[in-house]
Amino acid sequence: AEWSAAVRMVRELASGGRVLLICHVNPDGDALGSMLGFALGLRSLGVADIQATFPGEFEVPAPFAAMPGLDLLVAAGEAWADPDLLIIFDVAAESRLGALADRLDRARESIVLDHHASNTGFGGVQLVDPHAAATSVVVEQLLDRLDIPLDRGIAECLYIALSTDTGSFRFDMTTPRVHEMAARLIATGLRPAEISRRIFDSRPxxxxxxxxxxxxxxxxxxxxxxxxxxxxxxxxxxxxxxxxxxxxxxxxxxxxxxxxxxxxxxxxxxxxxxxxxxxxxxxxxxxxxxxxxxxxxxxxxxxxxxxxxxxxxxxxxxxxxxxxxxxxxx
Ligand code: 5GP
Ligand code: MN
Ligand code: MN
Missing domain, CATH: 3.10.310.30 (Diaminopimelate Epimerase; Chain A, domain 1)
Structure with missing residues (x-):
């Protein structure tokens, strides 16, 4: 029921409406990658009015400076006050939304995509899977239900998200399904070695x-x-x-x-x-x-x-x- 409600809300946007995507403060690879990957998916669906942002200091960490979809980012201060749809990524609790938490009351509708066991159950429609290795796993499922194909840009975002939260496919929740998803992402032509070097193996x-x-x-x-x-x-x-x-x-x-x-x-x-x-x-x-x-x-x-x-x-x-x-x- 939650999935079909989310699909309906997103489909309605394709015919007009402003969608604001937000993730947690001090965003990591999963927060940014899930959010921007889905934002690119919305764009390919024909949604015209898309903003993506996060609370706190408006700074994209250097490892993510080449992530596709960054052009959809705006500073939190410029984000619409009353979007038609609010979509929240990788956020376990409202406190992780900082000054953007007010959008929960001001948006017409909201969807939460997350995978934290400690998720408090805030927001409208909740797509929360504590068994998912990353929020990007939930994002891929929603893109699939929306019949949005994975292109290379979307795939790069989701790959960065998946590889960060699984510690490059080493951690606990690295299941066969995680590797199957990675295979689908890599099949779009992205280069895992290049991405890994940028994300994990490069620092000043x-x-x-x-x-x-x-x-x-x-x-x-x-x-x-x-x-x-x-x-x-x-x-x-x-x-x-x-x-x-x-x-x-x-x-x-x-x-x-x-x-x-x-x-x-x-x-x-x-x-x-x-x-x-x-x-x-x-x-x-x-x-x-x-x-x-x-x-x-x-x-x-x-x-x-x-x-x-x-x-x-x-x-x-x-x-x-x-x-x-x-x-x-x-
Ligand atoms: P990290 O140590 O990499 O910052 O975070 C590890 C995990 O703990 C992540 O899933 C992150 O979302 C969560 N986490 C880190 N700091 C906080 C916090 O202050 N509040 C909450 N609710 N979760 C946090
Ligand atoms: Mn995170
Ligand atoms: Mn995560």
């Missing part, structure tokens, strides 16, 4: 030096998380300034940290303002870090989650250890 020299500083102060706590082990580090605004780097370069910092063999749980605490930190949590399996994040007013998936912490890095980590003790005691 200064970012490498920044990572070196931040990784050098990492701490290992073998007894934490019920004896499963915890590894963590933090990065400050001063670290960013010293190496002249943008905040988004720190999105990749969790990757070397989560590789530490002696710890099941890894944490990176990233300063966003005085006393305010964006916290990334990863688990290798035994610990549900989404439960930890939700308890601290964040969200995410069982093995990858996040929240906003306050105080000093040690104070933030104290709240994480508390929640980990609570989780591992159950």
């Amino acid at each position: 020299f200064g970012a490498m030096k920044l990572f070196a500083d931040v990784l050098a102060r990492a701490e290992l706590e073998p007894g934490a998380a019920g004896g499963l082990g915890l590894v963590w580090t933090y990065a400050t605004l001063d670290d960013l300034a010293r190496h002249e780097q943008r905040p988004y370069v720190l999105d990749a910092l969790i990757d070397p940290v989560r590789c530490v063999a002696e710890a099941d749980v890894s944490v990176v605490v990233k300063q966003v303002a005085e006393g305010e930190w964006a916290v990334s949590l990863r688990s290798k399996g035994a610990v549900d870090v989404s439960a930890v994040a939700v308890a601290l007013r964040g969200g995410g998936h069982r093995l990858a989650a996040g929240f906003t912490g306050y105080g000093t890095p040690s104070e933030v980590m104290a709240t994480v250890r508390d929640q980990l003790n609570h989780q591992t005691a159950i």
Whole structure:
């Protein structure tokens, strides 16, 4: 029923109407790729009035600077106040919509496409599949139901989304269906090696030096998380300034940290303002870090989650250890 309602809403737009597409603050590959891939699909369907945007600082991270469909992006401040249809991508909770959350009340209709286990069920029509590896999996299904064929531009967006959220097809939800979808995307002619290099294997020299500083102060706590082990580090605004780097370069910092063999749980605490930190949590399996994040007013998936912490890095980590003790005691 939800699918047919979504299809009807989108079809109605083809004969006129403004559609606003939004994704979460600090967009990652899945947020941007799902949103822009669907936006390109709408354009091929003949929808004339399309805007895509996200809340917070209006900056597209360099790894995504060549993503197709970027011409449909507008700054949040320029986004229509009362679109006919609002479509929301990769957003688990209204709080991730920042100043754009008001569009939920002001849009005539809304559709949410998402895959977070912690999705709060906000919005009108909900296409939320917690078993999907990425929001782009849900996007592909909706494009299919709308009979919108995958062209290379759409496919590149969805491929970037799928490969980011599956960690290049390494993570938990990398099912046969995920590889089948990847095959359909690659069949449009896109170049996986080129895309992977752009998205994962390219960063400024200064970012490498920044990572070196931040990784050098990492701490290992073998007894934490019920004896499963915890590894963590933090990065400050001063670290960013010293190496002249943008905040988004720190999105990749969790990757070397989560590789530490002696710890099941890894944490990176990233300063966003005085006393305010964006916290990334990863688990290798035994610990549900989404439960930890939700308890601290964040969200995410069982093995990858996040929240906003306050105080000093040690104070933030104290709240994480508390929640980990609570989780591992159950
Ligand atoms: P990352 O650590 O890569 O920023 O995020 C990992 C996962 O946790 C993503 O699925 C992301 O959507 C979710 N997440 C990260 N930070 C937050 C947050 O502050 N609130 C919520 N609800 N989810 C978050
Ligand atoms: Mn995301
Ligand atoms: Mn996602």
